[in-house]
Amino acid sequence: MGDRTASVNSIAQELQQVTADLRQVNPRAGLLRFSILGLIFLSLVVLAWSAPNGILFVAATMLAGVFYGFWLICTHDMTHQTLTGWKWFDTIMPRLMSWPMLWPYSIYAEIHRLHHGWNGIDLRDPERLQWSWQEYQQLHPILRWYVSHQWLCDILIFGGIGLIIKTFIKGVRLQNLVASMRRQLLLDVTGMLFVHSILLMLAIFQGEILRYILFWLILERIIGIITQARDHLEHYALWGKFATHQLTQLYACRNIKTSSLVGWLMGGLNYHAVHHTYADIPFNQLPEAFERIQKVLEKHNLPLMKLEGGYLKSTYSLSRHPSLIGKVDSSSTTNRHQMIRVTAKDRR
Template sequence: MSNSSILPPLKPQLIIPAAELKELNQRSNWKGSLQLLAHLTVMVASGIVWGTHLAWAQWWIALPAGVIYGFSLASMFATLHETSHRTAFANNQVNDAVAWFAGIFCFYNSTFYRRYHKWHHRYTQLPGQDPELEDPKPTNWREYLWEVSGIPWWIGKVKGHIRIALGNLENCPCIPEEARPEVIRSIRLQILAYVLFIGISITLQQPWFLTYWLIPLALGQPILRAILLAEHTGCTHDENPLTNTRTTYTIWPIRLLMWNMSYHAEHHLYASIPFHALAKAHEKIKENLTKIEPGYITVNRKIIDGFTPAH
């Protein structure tokens, strides 16, 4: 597969006229609140089933519930992503607050991520500029299983949080100098939240930190890793948003918990469009997209099929 597109980039405003884009860009506190409530409802309900049947050692019920609960924790990343763009709610302060608390659940930090992700959008798929390309994509089965396991993500997150909490933001050009104190303070507060949770668990002699966060989040990470691999893997390494990002059709529960991030090409073309309008945007631009797949399993199969055979 070529690393660059043979198609000339098409300006987004030529696909969706300004008047229609203005309508799609309308943010809504009501829709954002309903979406967040739905996500939290899945989290609470599956968490109760997980915790109850885990205590009773009914693994045939606990394990599926744990995977759902874990993915609802992991997919709070999608909540953080949407609110970091400040498109989930009409109020920026609400977006920022929800983003920070979502990061507690999914082990990301919104204050850092907002700046990091801005560079990803500015330099999407450009080697040496897009920070997401610093983590190499898998090229064989061993690398794929390692990536999807979530283990390298855990290692990177622990190291990154500690490094930044200690004030080290070297090799982070996406974080401007004036924002660094805020990022450091935010990560320190996040670590403090985990320390308090661990402290409460130990004080009450309950393994809550393990059973209601660490273990289920580890169960949910492989699903999120496979989904995130589908967004750009195998797409072109150039500035053409019609070819450097993939949209993936998926089932409603995944769209719900991922805040419609499956419409990823639409999101990269129009980062100002809220999650609830991405399906409408897709209908308007789908004929122009070159990377549309019928499901995440299909995408991951194609990624695996593209591995270079070992010699």
């Protein structure tokens, strides 16, 4: 037992050492990503609202939704103070970006801190999407049908509005656990009402209320697809607790093999295991951190982190094979739980 503890401590220290020089935030890299995505989004918004016909309006709005979705990922970096390293910027800007889309950023930031501590460890994790076998047994048949079609329902039906409602519900439920949650709830609701009161008055004044509603509906659909797909990919079918918190996060998160451009658009979150293990490493350093951590794991004869084949391929594959969190798989070197396939028989 003593040798094993010493070995685990040695691995943890070595992982800390090999990534220590990657934690310096470069404000220029973060501002460049923030500015490029924001400028493209705002340009498309201007194009949409100046469009002479409905087809161009819808097309420009759909493109704006894509870039708004990627721009909003910058708010995730700001949650960890790794976009610019400027506390005032990373506190004010994510709220100004999120409230127009009715995204409760302040609530999300509190929930996300719990998620980083509980992922793979505590089933109370507020961002856990995969159901456990025990939970599934207690569900009504209609909800069992939903679980077996969860990816399709969440990504294409519930979308952005589903995420918004779920985040508010989680915030309300966690009020007694997180001391500042009530304040964050009030802040988000007040901010959203203020922002949309101004935007709605402008739309009414211009006689564009129907176009205003259509504009936000299109954005919600597009952003919902991007965000829901990313959320599902990050941890689905990987639940498990290892010897240390660092190793747990390395094995309970999914890494996606993709192009450098897509990785940049996703804020480096294709290296999600690395981010979860060391959340203070900025997005532009995550690829290098991944390579260094792999060498440490190999040195200590531990399983290497996997790079799965692309966002679309992984989404398609996992959505076709819904599963539940079972008991710990004793044959797994990473203490991962068994993944129990959901079959037609189980849905009854």
